[in-house]
Amino acid sequence: MKKLWIVAGAAVIAAFLLSKYCVQLVRVNGSSMEPTYHDGQLLVMNRLDKEYEKGDVIVFHNDYYGRYLIKRVYALPGEAVDTAGVEGGLFTDIPVVTLGEDEYYVLGDNRDNSRDSRDEYIGAVKREDILGSIIGGSR
Numbered sequence: 001m002k003k004l005w006i007v008a009g010a011a012v013i014a015a016f017l018l019s020k021y022c023v024q025l026v027r028v029n030g031s032s033m034e035p036t037y038h039d040g041q042l043l044v045m046n047r048l049d050k051e052y053e054k055g056d057v058i059v060f061h062n063d064y065y066g067r068y069l070i071k072r073v074y075a076l077p078g079e080a081v082d083t084a085g086v087e088g089g090l091f092t093d094i095p096v097v098t099l100g101e102d103e104y105y106v107l108g109d110n111r112d113n114s115r116d117s118r119d120e121y122i123g124a125v126k127r128e129d130i131l132g133s134i135i136g137g138s139r
Helices: 002-021
Strands: 023-027 042-046 057-062 067-075 080-082 096-098 103-107 130-137
Antiparallel strands (some): 057 067
């Protein structure tokens, strides 16, 4: 019986460490990532991933909105983004954004209904604010 408690305790600790440092479930809130992901859908986030490429879907924290957001990487650190050419319109008055060495330009897949880097309260996302990238999800 003692072995069972030890195994159960080890499993609980392993699950905690796995969810804290490796992978985590996140829930989509809203329609900004449609048609790829839908409101309420559960996704699996890789917390170990710290290098992101164009097209990756990331989870990051935004202080202004006080929550985590899920968006797709559109431009990488050091790149210049012609915001007038971004599908779905322009939220800012800045026609060209040049990203810093630790900044990413992110967009929702549903360009007409997304608060993303075009929003002055989000802007370029700093690497330190990114929790990880999406590696899968439920349907």
